Structure formats: C-alpha cells, structure tokens
Amino acid sequence: MAAVEPVTLRADEYRWSQASRCPRMAVYTRRGASAKTRTPREQALMHRGRMHGRFVADQFAAKYGPEQVLFEKQVHWPGGTLHTDVYVIPETAAFEVKSTTSPESLIGAAIIQNAGEQHFDETCDKGGVILVDPIDLSEQVRPVVLNDELIGRVEAIGAQLEHATRTGCLPDRVCAKPSDAIGNLCPFAATCFADLPTYTPPDPIIVAGEVARLAGELVGLDADVRAGEQAASTAKTVREEIRGELRDLIEPNLDYLAGGVRLKRSTFTKTTYSGIAAGIAAGHLDADRLEPYRNESEQERWTVTATEAFEPASEDYGDTPF
Numbered sequence: 001m002a003a004v005e006p007v008t009l010r011a012d013e014y015r016w017s018q019a020s021r022c023p024r025m026a027v028y029t030r031r032g033a034s035a036k037t038r039t040p041r042e043q044a045l046m047h048r049g050r051m052h053g054r055f056v057a058d059q060f061a062a063k064y065g066p067e068q069v070l071f072e073k074q075v076h077w078p079g080g081t082l083h084t085d086v087y088v089i090p091e092t093a094a095f096e097v098k099s100t101t102s103p104e105s106l107i108g109a110a111i112i113q114n115a116g117e118q119h120f121d122e123t124c125d126k127g128g129v130i131l132v133d134p135i136d137l138s139e140q141v142r143p144v145v146l147n148d149e150l151i152g153r154v155e156a157i158g159a160q161l162e163h164a165t166r167t168g169c170l171p172d173r174v175c176a177k178p179s180d181a182i183g184n185l186c187p188f189a190a191t192c193f194a195d196l197p198t199y200t201p202p203d204p205i206i207v208a209g210e211v212a213r214l215a216g217e218l219v220g221l222d223a224d225v226r227a228g229e230q231a232a233s234t235a236k237t238v239r240e241e242i243r244g245e246l247r248d249l250i251e252p253n254l255d256y257l258a259g260g261v262r263l264k265r266s267t268f269t270k271t272t273y274s275g276i277a278a279g280i281a282a283g284h285l286d287a288d289r290l291e292p293y294r295n296e297s298e299q300e301r302w303t304v305t306a307t308e309a310f311e312p313a314s315e316d317y318g319d320t321p322f
C-alpha cells in the first residue's frame with residue numbers, strides 16, 4: 001500500500017462524523033455558525049442511532065465479554081477526537097453503526113466515516129459499517145477494506161480542513177441545493193446558501209396544437225399504466241397467497257395435472273451479485289479492473305403532470321369492432 005503523507009492540522013476540533021459527510025459542515029460547527037435547531041424528530045432519530053450503536057455493542061459484549069468492547073471509542077485524529085461507535089478489542093475491528101430503513105442513501109458517507117475510524121486508529125486493522133433496520137432490528141454488515149483509494153479520500157478531507165484552518169476559507173459545498181442538506185443531516189443549509197441568489201425556476205413555455213394534444217394523451221396513458229400496475233400488484237399479492245397454500249399441498253420438482261392445469265414447483269439456487277458500486281466504495285472491488293464491464297447508456301426521465309387547467313379529451317372511440 002502506497003505511503004500517504006499524514007495531514008497535520010492545528011489543534012482545532014472538527015467532528016469527523018460531520019467532516020466525512022461534508023467538510024464544510026464540520027467547519028461551520030467549529031466556527032459556531034448559525035444553525036437550524038434540530039426538530040424533535042431529528043433529535044429522536046439521533047437518539048435512536050445512539051441506542052442502536054449500544055444495541056450492537058451489547059451483542060459484541062455478549063460474545064467477547066464487556067471488557068473487550070469499547071462503545072464510542074475515542075480516537076485522536078488530526079482534526080481533534082473522533083468516536084468509533086463500536087471497537088472490538090480481540091478483533092482489532094472498528095464498526096460504524098447506522099440505524100436506517102434506506103441504507104443506500106447513506107452507505108457511501110458511512111464507508112468514508114468508517115475508513116477514517118480505521119485509518120486514524122493505530123490499533124485497528126479492519127472494520128465495517130453495520131446497518132440496523134429500526135423496524136425489525138435485523139442487521140447487515142458491510143466490511144470496509146482500507147485501500148489506497150479510501151485512504152486518499154480520508155486524507156483529502158483532512159487536507160480541506162487544514163486549508164480552511166489556515167486560510168479561513170470554506171471547503172466546497174457537497175450539496176447542489178439547500179434541500180440536499182436534509183440527506184446530510186446538516187443544520188447549516190440557510191448559512192451555507194445565504195450568498196447564493198434564491199433559485200426560481202423559469203416559467204414554463206406555453207404551447208398549444210400538436211404538443212398539447214400529445215401531452216394530453218400522455219397524461220391519460222400514464223394514468224392507465226399506473227392503474228395497470230396497481231392491478232398487477234394486487235394480482236401478485238393474491239398469487240403469492242395461493243402459491244403459499246399450494247406449497248403445502250404438492251412436492252417440489254414433480255409434475256402434477258390438476259383439473260386440466262399442469263403444475264410444478266421447481267426449486268433451485270440462484271446466485272446473483274448485487275451492490276457492485278457499494279463493493280467498489282467499500283474497497284473490496286477494484287474499479288479499474290471492473291472498467292471493461294462498466295456500461296453507460298443515455299437515459300431520459302419524463303415529467304407529465306396534469307394541471308388544474310387540463311381538460312381531458314372525451315374518449316370517443318367511434319364504432320369499435322368489439
């Protein structure tokens with residue numbers, strides 16, 4: 001693994017948990033910038049996150065003994081002190097615990113956070129992110145391999161903070177617009193975007209004729225598709241119920257003839273690989289070696305919404321042959 005020059009910051013305190021999501025947020029906190037007060041719901045979510053960190057720590061403690069597990073272990077890093085959610089001494093492993101129903105929305109930042117927890121802790125040589133589903137407390141472990149790419153990204157964050165400390169400048173924004181701050185659990189959206197003019201979307205271009213006719217057809221067809229999808233969804237639910245009943249009545253991998261219906265329930269193991277992007281982000285897969293398998297295609301997204309002024313065309317199909 002290539003040697004990386006350590007970043008040296010002044011003794012300012014930056015929160016690694018924030019810096020790993022957005023260095024600018026960590027700088028605002030350090031400087032006491034004006035922040036939005038957390039809502040009761042946001043406070044409850046943070047409390048829940050801490051509870052689930054403790055929940056995971058207790059599981060490790062049951063396996064290794066309470067004295068072998070550190071909850072919110074303090075680790076010194078160039079920006080101050082960070083806290084590793086769970087550190088398992090016999091495994092020399094650091095874990096970041098996230099309580100979430102939508103892991104993919106936060107896994108990228110969580111991987112960087114854990115990479116820093118591993119990188120700055122001299123006693124640590126492995127780790128990962130543990131995702132706890134708050135609905136049923138099921139857990140997924142995403143191991144994080146500290147490779148050059150991740151170390152580089154951790155050090156780049158440190159370098160941005162060092163630059164902010166030395167020059168008084170702010171790191172770049174990671175959000176494109178104020179509402180993106182919600183996903184980053186950032187209370188500084190108003191401060192961060194105060195110097196930018198308020199974005200006002202341009203007025204729509206008013207058109208009539210063929211475009212209006214086709215748009216009217218499209219909005220009606222979209223509604224038809226949604227209704228069809230709803231019907232298909234209901235049918236699939238009922239189908240699963242009936243399959244569930246049949247599963248108890250027939251043997252797998254045998255042919256049946258039942259009231260004129262051929263019936264067979266085949267069982268087999270299907271192997272799939274998912275989360276390739278997450279595997280690259282967590283250091284398990286080499287993005288360069290996977291490059292020949294990367295596919296890009298042009299995509300488009302349609303927005304077709306009926307306004308109050310929309311008048312659907314009368315559905316006159318004339319003489320239908322059915």
Ligand code: SF4
Pocket residue numbers: 022024025028172173174175178180181184186187188189192193
């Ligand atoms: S609003 Fe976005 S870019 Fe600005 S500090 Fe917060 S997370 Fe960073």
